[in-house]
Amino acid sequence: MCSSRFARNLKPEQISLDVFKGKSKLHFIEINEEVLTDVLELPSWLRINRAFCTGVTVSVPWTKLKSAPVQIFIDEISVEVVLTSEPPVDRKSDRLVSTLGENASYGFADKVVEGMSLYINTVEISFGSDAFGGSFMLSRLSVESRTPGWQIAQDLRLTRINCPDLSRVLLYKQISWQLLRIEASTKTERSEKRCTINAPLRLITSGGKIRVALKKNTLDGTVLNAQIHMLLDDILWVATLPQLRSAVIFYSYIMSLVRKSEKESTAVVNLSTKPAETVFPNGQIPSVSNAYRTFDFEQTSYHLHIRKIDLHLCDDTTSNFTHPPDWDIESGAIQVTLYRVLIDVYPRTLATSDRMNWPRYVAPNDFTRWIDRRLAEQLSHFSVESDEAVRTRLWSCWPELLSFNVLVRIYDLVVQCVSDLNSKRDSLQNLFASDRHLKSLPNDQFILHFEFTNFMFPMSSTLPVPAPTSFLQLGPFSILFDQRTIRWCLYVIHNISTAFKQSVGIEMEPIPHSDLRVDLITPKVVISLPKRSNDDRRLPLRLLISFSTLSLSNCSFGQSMSFEMLNASTAYMKQLDLFGGGPVLAGDLPQLFDECVPCGANERLWLRTSPCWVETDYGLNTKPLPVIADVTFSGAIIVRPEQLNVYIESATEINAVLDHFQFLQLKRLSASLSDYCDILASDQKHFNSECNSGFPTVAILLAINQIRTHILLTMGPMPSPYYGSPAFTETIVDSLSGRIIMECITLKK
Structure with a gap:
């Protein structure tokens, strides 16, 4: 029984079953954290200590399994997670988890599981470490199948696009919630619990959704590619300088755990990125439907779309930092507003690809032309510096060079000058403002375009690799030389840099060399x-x-x-x-x-x-x-x-x-x-x-x-x-x- 593998200390009185109506209930279930950790494939620095849910209700439409989803209703899920740099302990549950994937076939039961709908009232994840603590809470979480156009489907068969000749299927799921709250902070003493942390960092958003498109192999059920789009509405964040210091140091702490786990990990990673291709008899070209050809995608990617971010950074009058002499900015604050923020991540793509299949991306552009020239220069440089054997191997492997790409695009950006207790709202000026309306920019052109690219060879770790590239294009814009704002920003930089130096046990690694280009329009x-x-x-x-x-x-x-x-x-x-x-x-x-x-x-x-x-x-x-x-x-x-x-x-x-x-x-x-x-x-x-x-x-x-x-x-x-x-x-x-x-x-x- 699958529930016995995931649940711990499950008793018969906790189960209420009505077979004919297709409904069952489970009360106060403690989840096996070892099995859950392995199934979720969590990184070694993230470990689940305890997980339980208060109540589970399952509704199964026995007569309409092909067209109606199995519905699961959960009242509350609570998970306790520990951030640690200690190596993971070998568990006996590996054998249990492996049995879940023994059946490599893909049949009707897998389709039923894929079409499930999940509704959770509250999900709360508490995490802690010796230096940090926090929580992650989602309210009114729902997971449902959708059509390729992300509409509510009246029939589950409308949420799948099959291509029998290619043995491929496209699936579409949407995850939505009403409230998201994130809290994190440093602890005043390493022995203290999370309830006594100071300078809490809080981020609260209203509605949001995640749209997941999966491409699977119908022969064995493996996931070939995935497109994940996270859509957020308006984000309002009012942060003080201590909260900002906590956010930066918390990020540094997480990255230090990631680096330690990577150094201690001895697992062998399969560098092959191409899925096993289906062999067709007599070399016949399979027929593909227009629907599959329209919605097909060839690589995995992650996308974040935020409609508006309103950030208010405020000075904390109760902090221990003293102001310089003749300081005339009492309780200074600055407001930054970002409109239509797009962040795209492409983990593995061919470095020489034309990027024509990237969504909402216009190619060729200034960056693609610059990166093509840089790659040609790097190849020429490596060829001159290498011997004949390495040169021959380099030229043969160069077409397989892969890149990890991160794109950040902002449609519009406004930064106001610093204000204090005596400032009037009507007298505030913009420190930074775009001139997109004066220049009549097209709607598909962003005021800020940033790209970061890192390179790797999939089957070799000895060949020379081009340096990472960073490209920033900003404009058109106007910036105001405001003396009070510049003075206050220098104070903020000093405040944050001092927090880095005073942080305990956190070492900042030097930034690796990267080819950099900044174009201001x-x-x-x-x-x-x-x-x-x-x-x-x-x-x-x-x-x-x-x-x-x-x-x-x-x-x-x-x-x-x-x-x-x-x-x-x-x-x-x-x-x-x-x-x-x-x-x-x-x-x-x-x-x-x-x-x-x-x-x-x-x-x-x-x-x-x-x-x-x-x-x-x-x-x-x-x-x-x-x-x-x-x-x-x-x-x-x-x-x-x-x-x-x-x-x-x-x-x-x-x-x-x-x-x-x-x-x-x-x-x-x-x-x-x-x-x-x-x-x-x-x-x-x-x-x-x-x-x-x-x-x-x-x-x-x-x-x-x-x-x-x-x-x-x-x-x-x-x-x-x-x-x-x-x-x-x-x-x-x-x-x-x-x-x-x-x-x-x-x-x-």
Whole structure:
């Protein structure tokens, strides 16, 4: 009896059976945690201590098993799980579990089990360890069969698509719930229980569903591929800094357990990824129905779709962290809103595939073209560095190179500036906002597109493997240079980094090297100019720095980065006696002469921009006035543990046009930025006194061959500031431009 295998200490009085009506009830069942752990194939670092359910009701439609599902109703399921790094203990239940899979045939009983419907009022999973504790709760959980279009099926036969010639079948199940609650936190003492944990991390969502599509072999019932889609509605998370520290440290703790279990595991993994193909007699091509051809899928994938995420990060006034001197942000908070978040995971796919079968993915795109070029460069590099035997084997195995892909896409993103107790809602500005409506982006284009790819050979662990790749495309967007928000964010970074250093028993492994590329599409930086001392409307209010594109990568862009002024800049830096990181910067500059020269343990990033221009305006919805015409930049960033070196060189001449009022506001901005840098230096000194660690030095060298500056002065008497000064300034610029053009024509004649 199957119940005797899964249940423990089951007694006859706990079972109520009515054979003719097809109903049975079981009360207060204790589940065998050893068998359940093996059946669920849980990782070794996750162990079930205890599991039980209060009541189970089974309804079997004996006369309609082909068209109606078997229904199981469970009142409450409670599971206690332990997170541990200890190796698993050999159990005697392995023999019992193996008997469940002795019958390798696929028949009517398997179809009945696949069509079952499950309804659970409450599922609560409590987990704990020596340092963490928490719970996971689902309310009103249901598991039902659905049609391929995810509609409620009146007949179970509509939830399956069979292909007898291929011996394949497609199944569709949907898991839904009304409430999801996740809680996790650190413990104040290792001997304490979960009821006394501090800084709890809580995440509550309303409705959600998981849609599962399975592709099975009808000969033996094995699952060939699966597509799992998790759909969530709105997520609201209000977190304090201690809660955020708990979340980050909890993730680090879980990853440390995973790494330990992987090192201690001795199980042999079958690396073969291709299922056994069905052999057809006489080489005949099987006939496939249109329905099966439409809904068929060839690889396993996991997808998460969240309609909206509203995150509020708040400062905790009761924390032990002290604020820097002259701190004016009391109970600071910041709001981040994400719209239509899509996360897709493809565990094993061919690295050279065209990705045309990926859902909601447009290929080819910038990433596919970049990764194809990187793979070709890596293959050429490996061929040169390897001997003849390895080279021959590499070329034969290269078409079988597999990749693990993670995609993160966000349709829209808004980040508000920091607010405090004295902030008014109407006065809040956006720190980051997309310009998708201004640029009229199509609906299928996302504001953020991130891809991570890791490579592996399925049948070899000795061949050289390309480095992982990370690609980020962001834009179009505008970002506001808000001094209070930047200061508060630096405080948050210090708060979280200090928590990492003070965590007990958790070691952060270094991030492995990865090929990185970041493309910013039409970014615009908005800098608020100092406020007017009087009501003088001739003074501009904002400085706008715009780019067509800005790219950053730690590998070449496909063309040589020629720095014409690098020799002169290197000689100039060696002559200077700078305080701080000048000698280190001068020593790093020769590394930029050749992109192929190794940079040692330091990370080297290449910077490239398309035309950039600078303007000023008088607020929102006003016509901007040009300050600097189109200019392109190229540069490099060398990241050291103790110093960050930045070299930027202009590829074209810089032409600047300023009137009296723009020049006045830029001078005031320069003084304001100087004072702001002093405040940041004071804050950093305060942070260093708490954690006894120095902040890396930042050295920036900007090389410009030639700058032309034109100062436009007013013609005639000074106009009153109470008239339309923007129109006046535009008239002056237009008249001067016309005069210059006429003079040029006269000179040419």
